[in-house]
Amino acid sequence: MRDVPVAAVPAPTAAPGVFLRRCALPLLCGTVVLLTSCGTGTGAGGEGEGGGLPGVPMGVTAEAGSATTVHVMWNALDGAESYEVYRGGRLVKEVPASDRMVDVTRLRPSTAYAFTVRARDADGRLGPRSREVRATTPAAVTDASAPTRPEGAEGRAAGGRAVQLTWSAAKDDRKVVSYDVYQGGTKVHSVGGAQTAAVVTGLRPGTRYTFTVRARDAADNLSPASAVVRLATPGSDDGRTSAPTGLRAASHLADGAYYLDLTWVPPRTDGPVTEYQIHLDGRPATSLVYGAEAPRDLAEYSFYAGREAGVRHRVRVRARLADGTWGGFSEERKVTLGAGG
Known part of the structure; x- marks a missing residue:
């Protein structure tokens, strides 16, 4: 403008x-x-509108992104206004309900961490903690070289509200620790370095999307983006x-x-x-x-x-x-x- x-x-x-x-x-x-996505779904717990506390966030996962970062993801919860992410008993991130993924940073290499997620409703009430998930950061390395770009990126619609992406493994002089998936210019998902596929949910039927994938190593070096994958979800909206x-x-x-x-x-x-x-x-x-x-x-x-x-x-x-x-x-x-x- x-x-x-x-x-x-x-x-x-x-x-x-x-x-x-x-x-x-x-x-x-x-x-x-x-001010101002990863998965979608409905958590258990809570008592509906005007009832009790928000429900429990479901589908919580944690995956090391580098020697100092962990990606924490969860499914959407009906009625949530925001989410709080905890490392042990300490609040480390609060995000709006439109986000279901955070990067927890400034962690120690070669260290095991435990994470939980809580939902907050429009009245400011916090629901119960999710189940605890764990991730261990890899050892720190001195590495100035980024991984190669993931090749062969392609995908397919998996119904009207999800897509499945695949790509070939990137190469790194040390090791690829994780892959970040971007929808347009926004990171929406992350998987471990041993995986070369991801499912992105929370989409709309009859809508066109673009995705790219980037590889990350233990030193937080990011590869160039993969080729753009253009997909349209079936159905009508x-x-x-x-x-x-x-x-x-x-x-x-x-x-x-x-x-x-x-x-x-x-x-x-x-x-x-x-x-x-x-x-x-x-x-x-x-x-x-x-x-x-x-x-x-x-x-x-x-x-x-x-x-x-x-x-x-x-x-x-x-x-x-x-x-x-x-x-x-x-x-x-x-x-x-x-x-x-």
């Missing part, structure tokens, strides 16, 4: 705890809210299940300028939606990114739209989903500045 002059533009209205970012349209200034609903649009006047006021119901997805894109008159106008307090029941947003009354706009909203793709658009609404809606 390019910066635009803002000397004559009133500050946009923003929720508490929000940072502002200039946007692409010359008469529009939006906000970006603070018309966007309705991933689109925000109940969009309402109005305007108000403040300090001689008009603002558009939007409300919508977030889509019911795997974990809270933390990023939205707003289109105005068919063009991307602004984005907002929530942190851990992303709304689940009703989202609200207001932004500057100009000083001239009677201007008519079309507006719609879409959400970025946990798999990194954009969901469907909400219904489009029309609003006239100064008319109230």
Whole structure:
């Protein structure tokens, strides 16, 4: 996005705890809210909405990534707002519900570690710890050479919500300790150095994805990326299940300028939606990114739209989903500045 002059533009209205970012349209200034996959599934435990504590995260695994790092992964848990990862009894990472993988760093070489994961719900309540998983970091080595790139990367869809990737083993002057799998530019999975296959879940039917694989050695040297694997999951996704609903649009006047006021119901997805894109008159106008307090029941947003009354706009909203793709658009609404809606 390019910066635009803002000397004559009133500050946009923003929720508490929000940072502002200039946007692409010359008469529009939006906000970006603070902050901001591996597997999916439903954990046991808990008592449903309004019931007891969150359930127990399932499918927890730990795999050494280098002499000083361990990858910890788990399945998604319905109702989780965030996850806490513990090394022994010590909290080492907290991540939003859209993440189900963390790299625990600054560990000791040749050392055994134990990890557990807990889920936190929207009310801040922590659920029970997962089963304990263990990983041992390899010995430290002096190594300035990265592994070779994994060759022969290919894949296939494994149903509408998962893909299976395979590749040939990379070579290293010492040893390949792990392989990192990237969806686009985001690391979403990791497996041990003896494995040359991975299953990535949590995807959407009827969606195109790109994947690459990189090898890592004990000294944390990363190989070049493999060739890009392009896959499309079967089935259809018309966007309705991933689109925000109940969009309402109005305007108000403040300090001689008009603002558009939007409300919508977030889509019911795997974990809270933390990023939205707003289109105005068919063009991307602004984005907002929530942190851990992303709304689940009703989202609200207001932004500057100009000083001239009677201007008519079309507006719609879409959400970025946990798999990194954009969901469907909400219904489009029309609003006239100064008319109230």
